[in-house]
Amino acid sequence: MLLPVASVMGPLVPAFLPSYQTATVVAYVIITYLIFGHYRATKEVDLLYIGAGSFYAAVILIVQFLAMPGAFVPQVGLLGGAQTTIWLWFLWHAGLALSILLYAVSRWWSPSWLASHLERVPNWLIAVVLAALTASLLAVVVFHEQLPKLIDNGNFHLVTTSGIGPFLQILTASAMLILWRATGFRAVLHVWLAVALVALQCDNVITMAGGSQFSIGWYVGRCNALISATVLLLIYLREMNQVYLKTVQDARLLALNNAMLEVRMDQVRMDDLTGLPSRSLFLELAETLRNSGTVSRQAVALLFIDLDGFKWINDNLGHDRGDVVLVEVAAALRSVLRDSDIAGRVGGDEFVVCLVAPALAIKATATAVASRIVSRVAAIGDGIGCSIGIALCQAESLEWDSALRQADEAMYQAKRQGKSRFTVYGHSLIDEVA
Known part of the structure; x- marks a missing residue:
């Protein structure tokens, strides 16, 4: 719709060009940063490829800003010539379009040699972009x-x-x-890349139709270029x-998953x-209980419990009855212990309490x-009983292997003394704790 009036001169707005150039440069710098973060x-x-094109465009736009007559010094550009x-x-239009083209090609076809050297691609791209920038700037600034x-x-x-415009x-x-052939515009990213290309295309067409700076076509072309940069920026903000x-x-x-795994691991260990x-x-x-006792300067007791008469129950009443007895012993332990106490089963008919x-x-x-515990286990019936060995120790000096061995020895001493009783390990240890 604007093509018929594209060559009509518009108002001279001195602030437009610096504002446009700054906004476009900032957009491409941010795009480059976001794409690099996305890649990482x-x-x-x-x-x-798109990141390289955005970086190339940002540098070219900065140099273009410096070369614009009147941008910093009246009537004169800081670099180059007319x-x-x-x-x-x-160059910045071509570089950006080429980067999206390379992105599309890479989505469509990736040669086997490139697939086997993916870790080197970033270094290759850096080298290519730096070489392209060097050649471009030498051409337009030094050999213009x-x-x-x-x-x-x-x-x-x-x-x-x-023929440059065509x-x-x-x-x-x-x-x-x-891009359409490679992606079918199936993803939001691909759709908006297409929108950015359309904006670039409109910039090219309307700028060529305008024919001169500050024409309506020129203003609209700059707006389209800014729209293209903004679309790319929004794409990667979204991504x-x-x-x-x-x-x-x-x-x-x-x-x-970790919490569920911990629960399952605990269940496996139950x-x-x-x-x-x-x-x-x-x-x-x-x-964990010992550590809390260390903080509060408490002592620890380890009780090793072995059932008396359990083999007879298994041999004469059957393993099913033996299983029932084990469940009843566990229930007896729970009924006797405080909330802070810990009970466990460490063997066939062996239990421990801390x-x-x-x-x-x-x-x-x-x-x-x-x-x-001795009383509650005896109340189960069928001649079942238990012998208990007790090991006592200060929380900060406790060693579990040693404490289990001492409690086990005390338990066997209780069995030798007649079963269905408990024995405390070692008078010296008792005196030390007490």
Whole structure:
């Protein structure tokens, strides 16, 4: 709709060009940063093509800003000559379109030699971009006099007649076509890349139709270029947001899976029959209890319980009855112990209990608990009973292997003394704790 009036001169707005140039440069710098961050998170090498194009465009736009007459010094540009800015305009359009074209090609076809050297692609791209920037800047800043003329006294219809403008149109259209062929525009990213290409295409067409600076076509072309940069920026803001959301979701899922795994591991380490912790889990829980006792300067009692008469029950009443007895013993332990005490099953008919109490009360507490256990187990019937060995130790000096061995020795001493009783290990240890 604007093509018929594209060559009409618009108002002279001195602030427009610096504002446009600054916004576009900032957009491409941010895009480059976001794409690099996206690559680090996903290792998708094809993203680097667009990142390289954005970086190239940002540098070219900065140099173009410096070369614009009147941008910093009235009537004069800081770099190059009369043809520099128009050639820089061509280069950043071509570089950006080429980067999207390479992205599309990489999505469509990836040669085997490239697939086997993916880790080197970033280094290759850096080298190519630096070489392209060096060659481009030397051409338009140092050797600008040797370049074909694209602007004549503010008129750039030569962009069209020289073939440079049509070349940009073909390059941009090719990028669009191959992007569609490679992706089918199935993802949001691909759709918005196409929108960015359309904006670039419109910039090229309306700029060529405008023919001179500050024409309506020129203003609209600058707006289209800014729209293209903004679209790319929004694409990657969205992509980074999606990566962030996925990372948060994955972290939550990982935490949930870890929690479930811990529960399952605990379940695996629980005795299926009695529901009491097995040896490894018991020692882990007992260590936690011991650590709390260390903080409060308490002592630890370890009770080793072995059932009396259990073999007779298995041999004469059957293993089913034996299983019932084990379950009833576990229930008896739970009914006797305090909430802070820990019980576990460490063998066929062997149980352990860990409890803490102040050092002066640990012996009395442990023997009272042992006495209640002996009574409750005896009440199960069928001649079942238990012998208990007790080991006492200060929490900070406790060694589990040693304490289990001492409690085991005390348990056998109780059996030798007649069974269905408890014995405390070692008078010297008792005196030390008490």
